[in-house]
Amino acid sequence: MSGVATAGGLRGRLQGFLLRPEASVIVVAVVLVIYFQFANVNFLTNANLETLSQFIATPVIIACGEIMLLICREIDLSVGQVFALAPFVMERAHGWGLPVPLAMAAALAVSGGVGFVIGLITLRLRVPSFITTLGMLFLITGLTLTISRGFPADTPGGKLLTNLMGNWGYAEICWAFAVVALMHIVLRHTRWGLHTIATGGNAIAAAEAGIDIDRIRMGNFILTSTLGGFAGLLEAFRIGSTDPLAGGSNIMFLGVASGVIGGTAIAGGAGTIIGGLVGGIVLGVLQDGFTLQGINAFTFDIIIGAAILLAMVANIHLARLRGGAR
Amino acid sequence: MSTEALRAERIVKSFGHVTALAGVSMHVARGEMLGILGDNGAGKSTLMKILTGFHQPSAGQVFVNGAPVTLASVDRARALGIECVYQDLALINGLSIYHNLFLNRELLRPWPFRLLDHRAMRERARAALADIGVNIPSVDLEVGQLSGGQRQAIAVARAVASDARILLLDEPLAAMGAREAGLIIDLIERLKARGDIAIVMIAHNYAQTLEICDRVMLMQHGEVTYESRAAETSAAELLEIVRREYRAARAG
Numbered sequence: 001m002s003g004v005a006t007a008g009g010l011r012g013r014l015q016g017f018l019l020r021p022e023a024s025v026i027v028v029a030v031v032l033v034i035y036f037q038f039a040n041v042n043f044l045t046n047a048n049l050e051t052l053s054q055f056i057a058t059p060v061i062i063a064c065g066e067i068m069l070l071i072c073r074e075i076d077l078s079v080g081q082v083f084a085l086a087p088f089v090m091e092r093a094h095g096w097g098l099p100v101p102l103a104m105a106a107a108l109a110v111s112g113g114v115g116f117v118i119g120l121i122t123l124r125l126r127v128p129s130f131i132t133t134l135g136m137l138f139l140i141t142g143l144t145l146t147i148s149r150g151f152p153a154d155t156p157g158g159k160l161l162t163n164l165m166g167n168w169g170y171a172e173i174c175w176a177f178a179v180v181a182l183m184h185i186v187l188r189h190t191r192w193g194l195h196t197i198a199t200g201g202n203a204i205a206a207a208e209a210g211i212d213i214d215r216i217r218m219g220n221f222i223l224t225s226t227l228g229g230f231a232g233l234l235e236a237f238r239i240g241s242t243d244p245l246a247g248g249s250n251i252m253f254l255g256v257a258s259g260v261i262g263g264t265a266i267a268g269g270a271g272t273i274i275g276g277l278v279g280g281i282v283l284g285v286l287q288d289g290f291t292l293q294g295i296n297a298f299t300f301d302i303i304i305g306a307a308i309l310l311a312m313v314a315n316i317h318l319a320r321l322r323g324g325a326r
Numbered sequence: 327m328s329t330e331a332l333r334a335e336r337i338v339k340s341f342g343h344v345t346a347l348a349g350v351s352m353h354v355a356r357g358e359m360l361g362i363l364g365d366n367g368a369g370k371s372t373l374m375k376i377l378t379g380f381h382q383p384s385a386g387q388v389f390v391n392g393a394p395v396t397l398a399s400v401d402r403a404r405a406l407g408i409e410c411v412y413q414d415l416a417l418i419n420g421l422s423i424y425h426n427l428f429l430n431r432e433l434l435r436p437w438p439f440r441l442l443d444h445r446a447m448r449e450r451a452r453a454a455l456a457d458i459g460v461n462i463p464s465v466d467l468e469v470g471q472l473s474g475g476q477r478q479a480i481a482v483a484r485a486v487a488s489d490a491r492i493l494l495l496d497e498p499l500a501a502m503g504a505r506e507a508g509l510i511i512d513l514i515e516r517l518k519a520r521g522d523i524a525i526v527m528i529a530h531n532y533a534q535t536l537e538i539c540d541r542v543m544l545m546q547h548g549e550v551t552y553e554s555r556a557a558e559t560s561a562a563e564l565l566e567i568v569r570r571e572y573r574a575a576r577a578g
Contacts, residue, residue, distance in 0.1 A: 189441040191432050194425060201418040208416070209430040210401070269420040 021263030022275035024314045029282045036289035043292060053173035054238065056284035058083075058247075060176045061231040062255030063262070063276035064183040065224030070259060071187075072200040072217050073268035074129040076118065078136035079228035079255065082111045083247030085144045086229030087155065087236035092147060094156040103156065104165075104233055111229025114140065115222035122221070123214045129221070137249065148244040155236040166238035175234055176277075179227065184273040196220060200268030228252075258283055261311040282307070330392060331356045331524035332377070332408070332492050337386035339372055346372040348548040349386070354541075356491070357521040359514065361539030361556070362528050363564065368545040370528045374494055377526070378410045379403030390492070409490030411498065416481040419470030423462060424451035426469050427484050454487040455480075459516050475506030479513050486517065493517070495527040499534055511538050532561035546571050 017023055036043040062079055069076055086107040093103035118136055122129045155162070166172050187193035198206040199213045207213050231251075236242040260266055261282060262275025286307055290300055333353040339346045347369045354360040364370050375381040377388065379397035387394055390406045397403045417426050424447045425432075433443040433450070451465040460479045462472075469477060478498055485493055498514075499507045515538070517523050529535045535542055536556045544552040544564055552567050 197420055198418045201420040205416055205418055211430050
């Protein structure tokens with residue numbers, strides 16, 4: 001009898017899992033990993049896993065911010081530029097005599113400041129964030145080029161800090177997991193997360209209930225820019241230097257794509273951080289797997305594009321199934 | 327027996343040169359339900375917005391439980407137990423029923439992390455729904471998966487759970503099928519039976535309003551043109567009054 005109950009529980013649990021927005025992308029990720037392991041024995045080796053983890057880490061950290069913004073119906077197109085700006089702020093601040101940890105803090109503060117400015121322009125002056133951050137994208141590129149005079153900068157810092165912040169092979173992915181864990185808790189288990197969903201789901205009702213929706217949006221702009229700066233710092237520590245044109249729109253779109261592939265609604269009101277992580281893994285596995293197989297860069301973009309489209313079609317139809325299950 | 331919950335006296339409201347309300351008086355007691363009928367532009371919504379503290383009256387006085395009050399803001403009105411339930415504006419579709427019931431009044435776990443206490447909110451939500459007899463399979467369902475009637479019931483439950491004792495319902499039965507409307511009418515009947523809640527309902531449908539309200543008020547061009555106990559009038563009589571006024575207005 002208990003066996004029957006367990007079977008029912010298992011089936012129920014399986015059904016519950018399949019109805020979750022992350023489900024389709026988790027299945028896709030597992031299938032891809034199995035495929036690439038069969039296609040190339042080097043796939044699941046330590047050396048390749050290290051490379052793979054580095055492909056994944058940065059887009060996932062950026063996805064965590066973008067997911068929060070997408071949920072409250074905003075977007076940040078300039079986060080990839082903050083990614084490049086932050087290391088230069090750190091290098092400059094260190095050059096002015098600040099110890100490296102404080103210089104890092106200064107870089108994060110400047111990154112957060114960019115988010116604050118985006119928030120002010122978007123919320124006070126009522127410019128859609130798509131436009132605000134499109135402007136910021138160019139503005140910050142120019143700023144970084146000016147600060148750097150167009151030259152790459154070496155990353156300051158001692159051995160321990162450098163290893164901790166990204167130079168050790170798995171440091172970046174550890175930070176990414178930490179950010180994912182933290183943001184998952186924020187989204188699912190704090191008032192901030194709940195109010196972010198409410199703001200995107202029905203701003204009028206949220207405001208009616210007394211939620212300060214502009215504060216929620218502002219906070220998420222600051223969060224996204226700060227995470228973008230943080231990801232830029234990690235990358236700078238990993239590589240040991242920063243190019244003023246690092247990151248850019250490419251890294252931003254990978255972040256947004258990770259979130260959307262993972263099941264976050266581009267129309268707002270729903271989203272998942274775990275899905276963003278798995279979405280980032282899928283993109284990373286594709287990139288890394290096809291690189292191992294020696295597929296050339298041109299074909300690669302075709303495959304990534306098709307993968308994004310496929311994932312979106314799957315998501316939308318699974319969402320319909322969920323809606324139809326009522 | 328019937329204790330007065332809410333009274334408004336000679337409320338005037340002008341927007342620039344336009345007089346939306348030209349001295350409207352109304353009252354409703356605990357355990358009683360008042361229906362306000364009238365066409366678009368009759369001033370029903372303006373009256374509601376004054377009672378919820380959204381608009382301030384140009385003249386006149388509002389009383390809650392017999393004491394004169396100034397409804398300076400929505401929060402102030404809410405603190406006095408006045409809550410308006412809007413049909414479609416009230417809920418967040420992407421959130422579960424229990425999250426909606428506790429929106430911005432979330433229960434948190436104790437120090438140090440102050441995370442959401444999902445379990446306590448679920449339990450309290452189940453109790454709150456059972457309390458007013460709303461039957462929903464699971465409080466974990468997303469509100470977007472519910473029917474219009476169920477959503478309306480959740481919105482009413484939220485108001486009652488937040489200690490609202492003067493409920494203003496804005497077109498609660500609009501665009502609803504018979505079964506859905508029946509769900510809400512049953513809910514309203516149960517709330518009335520509790521005896522501690524006063525209900526004011528804005529509506530268009532005369533017959534339906536007469537069926538569920540104790541008293542009805544007819545508003546036209548910013549004035550109350552007719553008031554009666556529901557049992558002592560009929561939809562035909564109300565319609566005749568509206569027609570008469572309309573003809574008079576056209577002739578004048």
